[in-house]
Amino acid sequence: MEKIKNTFLEHKTPLMFVLPAVIFFTLFKIFPILNLFWLSIHQVDKDIGDFIGFKNYLKLIHDQVFWLSLKNTTIIVILVVFFGTIFGYLAALLLTEDFKGQKLFRILIFIPVVTTVSIIAVVWKMMYYPANSGMLNSLLAYFNIPAQQWLADPKLALYALTVPLIWRIIGYNMMIFIAALKGVDKNQLEAAQVEGANWWQKLIYIIIPATKYAINMVLILAVLRTYKVFVPAYVMTSGDPQHKTETIATWIYKQSFRYWDMSYGAALAVVLFLIIMVLTIFQKKFQSE
Amino acid sequence: MLSLESKKETITIKVLKYFCLIIISIFMILPFLWMISASFKSPGEINLLHYSLIPKNFTFSNYLYAFFKLNIWKYFFNSVVVAFFGVILQTIVCSLAAYALARFEFPGSVFLITIFIGTMMLPDAALMVPLFRILRTFGLINNYAGMILPIVPWGFSVFMLSEFFKEIPAELEESARIDGASALTIFTKIILPLSKPVFGAVFIFSFIMVWDQFIIPLLVANSQSIMTLPLWLANLSSETSSNRTIVAAATTLATIPSIIIFLLFQRNFIQGLTSGAVKG
Numbered sequence: 001m002e003k004i005k006n007t008f009l010e011h012k013t014p015l016m017f018v019l020p021a022v023i024f025f026t027l028f029k030i031f032p033i034l035n036l037f038w039l040s041i042h043q044v045d046k047d048i049g050d051f052i053g054f055k056n057y058l059k060l061i062h063d064q065v066f067w068l069s070l071k072n073t074t075i076i077v078i079l080v081v082f083f084g085t086i087f088g089y090l091a092a093l094l095l096t097e098d099f100k101g102q103k104l105f106r107i108l109i110f111i112p113v114v115t116t117v118s119i120i121a122v123v124w125k126m127m128y129y130p131a132n133s134g135m136l137n138s139l140l141a142y143f144n145i146p147a148q149q150w151l152a153d154p155k156l157a158l159y160a161l162t163v164p165l166i167w168r169i170i171g172y173n174m175m176i177f178i179a180a181l182k183g184v185d186k187n188q189l190e191a192a193q194v195e196g197a198n199w200w201q202k203l204i205y206i207i208i209p210a211t212k213y214a215i216n217m218v219l220i221l222a223v224l225r226t227y228k229v230f231v232p233a234y235v236m237t238s239g240d241p242q243h244k245t246e247t248i249a250t251w252i253y254k255q256s257f258r259y260w261d262m263s264y265g266a267a268l269a270v271v272l273f274l275i276i277m278v279l280t281i282f283q284k285k286f287q288s289e
Numbered sequence: 290m291l292s293l294e295s296k297k298e299t300i301t302i303k304v305l306k307y308f309c310l311i312i313i314s315i316f317m318i319l320p321f322l323w324m325i326s327a328s329f330k331s332p333g334e335i336n337l338l339h340y341s342l343i344p345k346n347f348t349f350s351n352y353l354y355a356f357f358k359l360n361i362w363k364y365f366f367n368s369v370v371v372a373f374f375g376v377i378l379q380t381i382v383c384s385l386a387a388y389a390l391a392r393f394e395f396p397g398s399v400f401l402i403t404i405f406i407g408t409m410m411l412p413d414a415a416l417m418v419p420l421f422r423i424l425r426t427f428g429l430i431n432n433y434a435g436m437i438l439p440i441v442p443w444g445f446s447v448f449m450l451s452e453f454f455k456e457i458p459a460e461l462e463e464s465a466r467i468d469g470a471s472a473l474t475i476f477t478k479i480i481l482p483l484s485k486p487v488f489g490a491v492f493i494f495s496f497i498m499v500w501d502q503f504i505i506p507l508l509v510a511n512s513q514s515i516m517t518l519p520l521w522l523a524n525l526s527s528e529t530s531s532n533r534t535i536v537a538a539a540t541t542l543a544t545i546p547s548i549i550i551f552l553l554f555q556r557n558f559i560q561g562l563t564s565g566a567v568k569g
Contacts, residue, residue, distance in 0.1 A: 007396060013472040014393035018401060021386030024442040029408040032419035039418060087313065094310055101307075107555065108314040111321075114551040114558070118503045118519040119543050122526040123320045126327070126533050131336075135323050138340030167317065228412035231503045235523045249414035256418045257508075269415040280410045 036273065039266035056267035066268065069239075069246040076162050076247065077226040083166045084222055085215065088173025093207075095174065096181040106178075110171035117168070121235035124164040125151065128236075151237050154244045161236055161245050165226065173218045180214030181207070220283045227275055248272045324544070327537035328352065335534050351538035361539055363514070364521040367433075368500065371517055374437045375499040380491060382441050387450035388476055392459070402451065409444035413504045421508045435509040436517065440499055446491055453487040454480065490557040493550060500547055518543045 008015065040056055042049045060066055095106050112120065127135045128150035137147040150160045184207055192202050208215070230249035233239065239246035239254065249272065256265030322342055327335055328351050330344040355361045389395075390402045420439060421430075429435030461483075462475050470478070481488075506520045513521065522543055526536050551558060 011393065011395035014389035014395045014398070017389035017393075017472070017476075018386045020382045021405065021442065021447065022401070024382055024438070025405060025408060027423065028420065028439045029411060029416075029442050030404065032416045032423065033411055035419040035422070036415065039422075044422075090309070091313055094306055101310075105310050105314055107552075109317050110555075111548065111551070112317055114497055114547050115544055116501050116519055116547055118501075118523050119540050120320065122522055122536065123324045123540050125526060126536060127320060127323055129533065133336045133340070135327075135340060164320075167320075170313075170317070224410070228414050230414040234503075234507075235526070249412070252414055253417060256421075262418045262422075266418045269418060272412055273415045276410060276412050276415070 036266050036269055039263055040270050042263060044263050056264050059264060060267055065243050065246060065251060068243050069248050069251045072158055073227060073247045075158060076229060077223055079162045080165045080169060080226045081219055081222045084169040084173055085218055087170045089177050091174040092177030092181055096178050109174055112168045113171040117231045118235050121232040125236045128160055152241055154241045157237060157241060157245045161233060164232060169222060176214055176218055180211040184210045224276060224279055324537050324541050327534055328541045330534050332532050332534050351534045354535050355539045361542060364516055364518045367515060368518040370433055371436045372496060372499045375440045376492060376495045378441045379443055379446060379495055383443060383446035384450050387447045388454050391451040391454035405447045406444045417508060424509060430509055431511045431515055436506050439505050440502060446495060449491055453484060457483055493554045493558050496550055497547060
């Protein structure tokens, strides 16, 4: 006891400095995540908290909407990672060197990153307005393509939901790639030039290998950010039509706050947490290499 | 294109480059153009079949309606209150911790910084249920504090600030300590003035992060009078009765603060963003 007291007095200053943060982090981050596991194995509808074991996890295995939401989220992740990385890299290649208008283009491409997700989701939802007068439908009309239902079309909705997510990540990826491309060895490029390499060969054999680290970084960050996607899906479709755009996160929300089955919502959330955690560990391991 | 054709960039390549950039840029700003253009159209015009980005008859009626009939300023005010106190509290709490963790070694310091930064990976959506129950226990549902307090702990802020504090030479503090200054005095009188640039960046990130909040207000704000702007807008847009031109005017107003902040501080913003991503 005496020893603890002495250690405390010895480090009183830093401990007082971190104390507020410890309280806040514990209350709103650490405790919730620990509580989540507890909730998932107890029945908490009426706040009694009877132990129910792994009933919720069994329910989850037989929950078709859960599997559909996992599939939908995975499709979204793959599309966002693929197109977000390619367009981000392309934009970065075009915008690394100084030229007239470079700054303006960078700002235009980056602006979606700083806008508010939910507000931008509202804007896209209105652009997808399903009547003939909707903006995208009137664009299609120019090419004589019939009007689409977009977010209301079971076949199209998931892809329509994904486009704004790609749109919003391009600028972010671009900035990371620009930082990486600045570090590419100029001499090596010039040597290749002398030896008659064309731009494609330079891109494949010199530039991409030299920016491998940034590419991996962008891929992993995009996967991590997209698996937990909630706000755009909630605002634009709320999982409709027929759960075709349900993501893991919207399903957690609906189970917990629409059907008020918080225990089941918690079990779903544990799954989302585990997905993110496995991916993060994978990332850390990769990063340390 | 990154020295791909550094010696002789032919006209064709130049044209191609600008063409690609213009296509990408149009795709990026199209939603903003649509939003602004729709906000100046009359409800009749937006339902016309032949779409035009430039309104035929400019009208401010959507903005007036958003202001005086829908009282958008109320939700704007709610958002400002949450953002103001959220950013201030977050920066105070996180910078104190970051300073202690960057400067002192004490039992558990490594553990703490790992945990603080580690919380960055926790998905908000996964914490909805426990967070809601905690807030309910403390009676924080349906008030400002319920929307402000949960955003105070932010691993990114601790990370960025502690990285910066480590760079400040320790000798600067030593002499003050010998003169008998307390740690808090050293922090406010020596460290803070030296850290103006990094605080600039942290404030901007913090503001964008707080302004972007949706899940916590969704859990906390039951009654419309306390809703933040993003939450209220999402509700407005899902009411079938609401007119697209009015929603467009409201979204335009709601987007302005983030864009102004970004344009004013873009240099800090982009630097912080790339360094954070590469290190974190």
